[in-house]
Amino acid sequence: MHGWIILDKPHGLGSTQAVSAVKRALRVSGAGKWKVGHGGTLDPLATGVLPVAVGEATKLAGRMLDSDKIYDFTIAFGTQTDTLDLEGQVIATSDHRPTLAQVEAVLPRFTGPIEQAPPAYSAILIDGQRAYDLARAGQDVDMKTRSVTIHALTLKSSPARGGGPPAKRVMEGCQPTDSGTPLRQGFALPPPLPGEDVHQITLTAHVSKGTYIRSLARDIALALGTVGHVTMLRRIKAGPFTLDSAISLDKLDEAARGGAIAQLMLPLTAGLDDIPALSVSPDEALALRQGKVLVGKPHTGLLLAMEGDTPVALVESSGPEIRVVRGFNL
Numbered sequence: 001m002h003g004w005i006i007l008d009k010p011h012g013l014g015s016t017q018a019v020s021a022v023k024r025a026l027r028v029s030g031a032g033k034w035k036v037g038h039g040g041t042l043d044p045l046a047t048g049v050l051p052v053a054v055g056e057a058t059k060l061a062g063r064m065l066d067s068d069k070i071y072d073f074t075i076a077f078g079t080q081t082d083t084l085d086l087e088g089q090v091i092a093t094s095d096h097r098p099t100l101a102q103v104e105a106v107l108p109r110f111t112g113p114i115e116q117a118p119p120a121y122s123a124i125l126i127d128g129q130r131a132y133d134l135a136r137a138g139q140d141v142d143m144k145t146r147s148v149t150i151h152a153l154t155l156k157s158s159p160a161r162g163g164g165p166p167a168k169r170v171m172e173g174c175q176p177t178d179s180g181t182p183l184r185q186g187f188a189l190p191p192p193l194p195g196e197d198v199h200q201i202t203l204t205a206h207v208s209k210g211t212y213i214r215s216l217a218r219d220i221a222l223a224l225g226t227v228g229h230v231t232m233l234r235r236i237k238a239g240p241f242t243l244d245s246a247i248s249l250d251k252l253d254e255a256a257r258g259g260a261i262a263q264l265m266l267p268l269t270a271g272l273d274d275i276p277a278l279s280v281s282p283d284e285a286l287a288l289r290q291g292k293v294l295v296g297k298p299h300t301g302l303l304l305a306m307e308g309d310t311p312v313a314l315v316e317s318s319g320p321e322i323r324v325v326r327g328f329n330l
Helices: 015-028 055-065 100-110 131-136 213-223 249-257 268-272 282-289
Strands: 003-009 036-038 047-054 069-077 079-081 090-093 112-116 146-155 198-207 228-238 277-279 294-307 310-327
Touching (some): 003 015, 003 055, 003 249, 003 268, 015 249, 036 055, 047 055, 055 268, 055 310, 069 213, 112 213, 198 213, 198 228, 268 310, 277 310, 282 310
Parallel strands (some): 047 228, 277 294
Antiparallel strands (some): 003 047, 036 047, 069 198, 069 228, 079 090, 112 146, 146 198, 294 310
């Protein structure tokens, strides 16, 4: 049981709760207790790809945290909340709504290296305390800006039209909020007329580690002369993992009761698809497992040492020397 379970995390569930669900499923399936960890936090509001590492794959969870992510998200214009999403209290309003052309024109300003201030309601440590704990206690939280990279930012679907309230439609698998704003966007409305205002817009963002989509939505709205907050956030890719390999908690539970949870797991190496393999002999594999340096194989960069089909170690090569970065006990 060394590998990855890729969850399609549902709305309202925290990442830690999702990890606990995988631990329970492993016990129910008869696999016993295993080390389990996730590869990138998702807010309870968010849904989508949550890589969960099991066994020796947990040694790669940190690398997954550093990987690029891709999100779909919806910005509702006209109100800003303290949490920058649906769960917060309204702290600012604006009657202004942008046009689709204005939205399209502003997106290049948020593509490439940018500076952004994380949300006050985030897990960032400030003087040893979580920012969200300080914010909930009513303290003013000074969030320092940080450098992140938005590799791509594009329109996802046709936006809601007009400056009035959002369309009150119930979509498959979704429930509207009290205001009628959907938690997830699964339909396309007629495209706005030239110059017509839009109430909300759905975008796709390919971002570097450390990027806060809620902050990105806030800053886009401000650049458009209004305010806004996130009403839908769905991660569609994390590192090499996509929704194609993600499973629901119901499917996880079903597999666990049938003792077939191993069939849902991806191999440990699935998290290293972008790393070239380095074939090593049994003697070289033993030396790497003992933490020794191999000499005589000129390579450059990060490599996955493999003894046949068995991962031995993640190694770093510089010239003729190969040193262990992370060893696997397999």
